[in-house]
């Protein structure tokens with residue numbers, strides 16, 4: 001929750017695809033970070049997010065159609 005991913009200067013995510021929201025954890029709700037899946041078509045696949053997260057909390061995946 002360093003919130004670097006929420007920075008809108010484009011250094012973390014050029015498309016600003018991360019946002020703060022209330023998320024469910026085991027037995028409680030608290031502030032967390034979500035990804036704008038509805039806007040995933042804007043993702044340019046630069047992987048800046050994966051490389052920039054200091055906790056390594058973001059991992060890219062390969063989707064096979």
Ligand code: SF4
Pocket residue numbers: 012013014015016017042043044045046047048049050
């Ligand atoms: S790979 Fe997609 S989500 Fe990650 S920083 Fe680049 S545009 Fe943003």
